[in-house]
Amino acid sequence: MTTTPPPYEGAPAPATQLTQQAPAKKGRNTVGIVALVIAAIGFIFACIPGALIVGWVLLPVGFILGIVGLFMSGKPKWQAITAVIVSIVGTIVGVIVFMTVVATAFNDSFGGSESSVGDSTVVEETDEEQPADTEEAAGDEVGTRANPAPLGAPIEGEDWTVVVNSVDLDANEEVAAENEFNEPADEGTVYISVNVTITYTGNDPDGQSPAFVGIDYVTADGVTVDAFEKLVVGPDELDSLSPLYEGASATGNRTIQVPAPADGVLAVSPGMIADKIFVAIK
Numbered sequence: 001m002t003t004t005p006p007p008y009e010g011a012p013a014p015a016t017q018l019t020q021q022a023p024a025k026k027g028r029n030t031v032g033i034v035a036l037v038i039a040a041i042g043f044i045f046a047c048i049p050g051a052l053i054v055g056w057v058l059l060p061v062g063f064i065l066g067i068v069g070l071f072m073s074g075k076p077k078w079q080a081i082t083a084v085i086v087s088i089v090g091t092i093v094g095v096i097v098f099m100t101v102v103a104t105a106f107n108d109s110f111g112g113s114e115s116s117v118g119d120s121t122v123v124e125e126t127d128e129e130q131p132a133d134t135e136e137a138a139g140d141e142v143g144t145r146a147n148p149a150p151l152g153a154p155i156e157g158e159d160w161t162v163v164v165n166s167v168d169l170d171a172n173e174e175v176a177a178e179n180e181f182n183e184p185a186d187e188g189t190v191y192i193s194v195n196v197t198i199t200y201t202g203n204d205p206d207g208q209s210p211a212f213v214g215i216d217y218v219t220a221d222g223v224t225v226d227a228f229e230k231l232v233v234g235p236d237e238l239d240s241l242s243p244l245y246e247g248a249s250a251t252g253n254r255t256i257q258v259p260a261p262a263d264g265v266l267a268v269s270p271g272m273i274a275d276k277i278f279v280a281i282k
Contacts, residue, residue, distance in 0.1 A: 039082075115271075161198075194254045196215065196253075206243065227256050265281060266281060
């Protein structure tokens with residue numbers, strides 16, 4: 001009877017043993033990749049008011065495929081995880097865009113609720129001679145484009161009071177430092193950071209979200225900038241989704257990409273269907 005002698009010390013392991021020890025290489029997660037592509041496209045369409053319906057269709061598909069991709073055995077998971085996250089964030093953004101579109105359409109059709117400019121304790125009176133253009137604007141009602149309300153003035157609506165505390169007219173460096181995934185401002189544009197305090201003065205027992213408050217930028221030529229055209233994570237971003245209850249306030253920044261140099265005004269709507277009040281940026 002012939003027996004196989006034991007391998008001598010330092011002898012290479014049998015081929016079968018080497019094969020068993022080699023780690024199995026993960027294949028491509030096709031479902032996860034498809035889910036990520038669909039979710040990304042859905043996110044983009046969810047930010048476009050005229051194409052919201054496409055986003056609403058694609059985002060759930062991307063979410064479901066992302067979940068399926070998570071359970072694919074032996075496949076990479078990062079594409080599927082990213083697809084799920086993008087789908088959820090895209091849905092939230094889509095809801096905000098949808099509410100903005102509905103509010104604008106309702107306001108155009110039926111008119112908004114009344115908004116007003118309250119007394120500001122920030123603005124100091126002065127006896128110095130005012131420039132001619134300031135004197136001319138003084139004849140217009142405060143809160144118009146020709147005579148915008150000053151920084152610090154409370155913009156009061158039926159359920160909300162908004163105070164624009166300050167505006168950083170060049171926040172490019174702060175935006176870049178806040179998140180490595182933030183894209184730089186497009187050529188000929190600049191990021192501005194609008195610091196606001198939003199107070200809920202209504203009495204809804206379930207509270208309401210600050211997302212009902214609109215803060216837009218209007219250029220000196222009268223063009224409204226699409227705040228959703230380029231979304232970034234700015235420093236100390238305002239929490240627009242958590243509900244506020246009567247008397248509660250939230251303070252934070254809204255980051256908007258605008259044409260450079262920034263020389264326009266802000267259009268503040270203290271409520272979903274409230275009239276706009278224009279506020280100076282400096």
